[in-house]
Amino acid sequence: xxxxxxxxxxxxxxxxxxxxxxxxxxxxxxxxxxxxxxxxxxxxxxxxxxxxxxxxxxxxxxxxxxxxxxxxxxxxxxxxxxxxxxxxxxxxxxxxxxxxxxxxxxxxxxxxxxxxxxxxxxxxxxxxxxxxxxxxxxxxxxxxxxxxxxxxxxxxxxxxxxxxxxxxxxxxxxxxxxxxxxxxxxxxxxxxxxxxxxxxxxxxxxxxxxxxxxxxxxxxxxxxxxxxxxxxxxxxxxxxxxxxxxxxxxxxxxxxxxxxxxxxxxxxxxxxxxxxxxxxxxxxxxxxxxxxxxxxxxxxxxxxxxxxxxxxxxxxxxxxxxxxxxxxxxxxxxxxxxxxxxxxxxxxxxxxxxxxxxxxxxxxxxxxxxxxxxxxxxxxxxxxxxxxxxxxxxxxxxxxxxxxxxxxxxxxxxxxxxxxxxxxxxxxxxxxxxxxxxxxxxxxxxxxxxxxxxxxxxxxxxxxxxxxxxxxxxxxxxxxxxxxxxxxxxxxxxxxxxxxxxxxxxxxxxxxxxxxxxxxxxxxxxxxxxxxxxxxxxxxxxxxxxxxxxxxxxxxxxxxxxx
Ligand code: ATP
Ligand code: MG
Numbered sequence: 001x002x003x004x005x006x007x008x009x010x011x012x013x014x015x016x017x018x019x020x021x022x023x024x025x026x027x028x029x030x031x032x033x034x035x036x037x038x039x040x041x042x043x044x045x046x047x048x049x050x051x052x053x054x055x056x057x058x059x060x061x062x063x064x065x066x067x068x069x070x071x072x073x074x075x076x077x078x079x080x081x082x083x084x085x086x087x088x089x090x091x092x093x094x095x096x097x098x099x100x101x102x103x104x105x106x107x108x109x110x111x112x113x114x115x116x117x118x119x120x121x122x123x124x125x126x127x128x129x130x131x132x133x134x135x136x137x138x139x140x141x142x143x144x145x146x147x148x149x150x151x152x153x154x155x156x157x158x159x160x161x162x163x164x165x166x167x168x169x170x171x172x173x174x175x176x177x178x179x180x181x182x183x184x185x186x187x188x189x190x191x192x193x194x195x196x197x198x199x200x201x202x203x204x205x206x207x208x209x210x211x212x213x214x215x216x217x218x219x220x221x222x223x224x225x226x227x228x229x230x231x232x233x234x235x236x237x238x239x240x241x242x243x244x245x246x247x248x249x250x251x252x253x254x255x256x257x258x259x260x261x262x263x264x265x266x267x268x269x270x271x272x273x274x275x276x277x278x279x280x281x282x283x284x285x286x287x288x289x290x291x292x293x294x295x296x297x298x299x300x301x302x303x304x305x306x307x308x309x310x311x312x313x314x315x316x317x318x319x320x321x322x323x324x325x326x327x328x329x330x331x332x333x334x335x336x337x338x339x340x341x342x343x344x345x346x347x348x349x350x351x352x353x354x355x356x357x358x359x360x361x362x363x364x365x366x367x368x369x370x371x372x373x374x375x376x377x378x379x380x381x382x383x384x385x386x387x388x389x390x391x392x393x394x395x396x397x398x399x400x401x402x403x404x405x406x407x408x409x410x411x412x413x414x415x416x417x418x419x420x421x422x423x424x425x426x427x428x429x430x431x432x433x434x435x436x437x438x439x440x441x442x443x444x445x446x447x448x449x450x451x452x453x454x455x456x457x458x459x460x461x462x463x464x465x466x467x468x469x470x471x472x473x474x475x476x477x478x479x480x481x482x483x484x485x486x487x488x489x490x491x492x493x494x495x496x497x498x499x500x501x502x503x504x505x506x507x508x509x510x511x512x513x514x515x516x517x518x519x520x521x522x523x524x525x526x527x528x529x530x531x532x533x534x535x536x537x538x539x540x541x542x543x544x545x546x547x548x549x550x551x552x553x554x555x556x557x558x559x560x561x562x563x
Pocket of ligand 1 (some may be wrong): 034035036037038045046048049088229232233262263264265271272273274
């Protein structure tokens with residue numbers, strides 16, 4: 001799964017830092033963590049953080065915790081905890097003995113809050129949220145001190161204990177750090193450490209009605225877990241001085257150091273839980289695991305192998321400069337993996353009836369087909385063939401233009417793995433639409449080649465009508481119609497109305513009844529597909545993981561040509 005250690009060590013600035021810290025003894029043992037807030041499902045941006053945190057732990061003989069930063073009970077749910085655990089496991093990582101939760105440290109965090117009050121470094125403030133905002137100042141203007149800032153430690157301690165005891169309403173009071181209202185860094189202008197929230201927590205229930213802020217819980221949770229390298233995204237760079245201040249002023253058992261890297265963005269989608277939550281809540285998608293979602297559960301449902309995702313993350317690298325990656329690069333990576341691993345099947349998505357006039361009536365036979373030309377170990381299978389087939393509507397044209405080499409009146413083509421057929425007649429309905437093509441086959445061409453050496457230009461796929469399995473197949477396109485959704489206005493106005501096309505009367509080769517849920521197969525000439533978890537024997541349902549067309553290769557070619 002990982003490259004050689006020499007490559008890894010110098011692969012990016014984080015790995016370089018870790019190697020140096022281990023070499024000069026700054027760090028005894030490497031400890032990292034992946035710290036999701038359980039307020040949504042994980043997306044592909046999180047995968048970058050997961051692969052980085054778990055990846056370096058693996059590479060440098062360290063340990064990586066899965067820690068839930070569950071400090072905001074209003075938005076957090078057990079459903080999200082369960083989904084996050086499943087997604088991290090699916091990506092291929094193991095956090096060892098049990099997940100960790102910031103909520104497990106509530107008692108310790110509370111004790112440390114009292115410690116700060118006693119040291120004169122925190123105070124209870126009675127300003128309303130709106131007043132606090134007003135007092136905070138702006139980027140260019142210093143803030144003002146709250147009238148409660150000079151309150152005695154004893155008074156603050158008493159009020160803080162009464163906050164905990166539930167005497168006050170939500171928002172009535174907060175605990176703030178006493179740092180510097182004139183600081184150039186707004187995060188140091190007496191940030192809030194605790195707020196009152198009479199809300200049940202998914203894990204601690206109603207034990208608490210005050211909750212630590214993310215900023216107060218995060219660094220201290222790292223310190224409790226002995227995290228040596230606290231790796232996070234760049235938006236927390238400005239919070240680092242606050243985290244360092246807290247660690248300097250608290251008797252924590254260890255001193256984590258924070259390193260920031262750039263978030264991942266991917267074209268034609270959005271990676272923000274706030275937006276993803278809205279997509280789900282407003283019904284723009286079927287749920288968090290809708291195959292169009294950039295979530296790990298959506299990608300899994302779509303048939304993307306975890307290995308392809310890990311590979312993609314490895315290829316894009318880790319740096320400090322903003323990172324927007326072409327979705328085509330992800331698709332190319334998925335294709336590359338599936339080309340190696342996915343078995344081939346025949347499937348007709350838009351069926352047109354083909355009748356072979358000279359094939360013995362009512363008979364059928366089994367033909368030999370290769371499961372995966374890239375992998376001989378995948379073996380072969382038997383395909384039932386008969387005189388009535390389904391072919392792809394797009395593989396026939398009554399008046400074919402130049403370069404159309406598939407079936408047309410009078411033309412001979414190869415039926416994949418089967419015979420040469422020549423079109424003899426076209427049958428239309430009252431509206432003039434082609435409803436059936438009639439052919440004659442050459443029995444000498446069994447297996448797909450002519451003994452007399454004659455060639456055909458086209459090979460098309462087919463499914464025997466009597467043996468076919470009817471199924472629904474869903475084709476997906478980008479969820480948004482522009483590469484940078486929301487760049488000019490509201491992101492939701494850029495939703496792609498054609499992101500889902502459901503084809504309800506597809507005809508698949510019968511061996512697909514045994515397709516495993518989520519396991520991608522290649523429908524020859526079409527793309528990679530995976531059976532959906534909602535698929536049943538009565539109502540089979542397949543999702544297109546990715547089309548065969550390699551648009552990335554095209555883009556790459558254009559790009560190299562430009563250079
Ligand atoms: P969002 O902004 O999507 O709501 P978040 O940062 O609030 O995400 P968390 O649950 O706090 O979500 O994230 C857990 C970890 O994953 C954090 O360390 C965060 O920095 C990292 N992470 C989140 N989004 C990305 C991304 N797009 N690229 C890389 N890492 C990310
Ligand atoms: Mg966050």
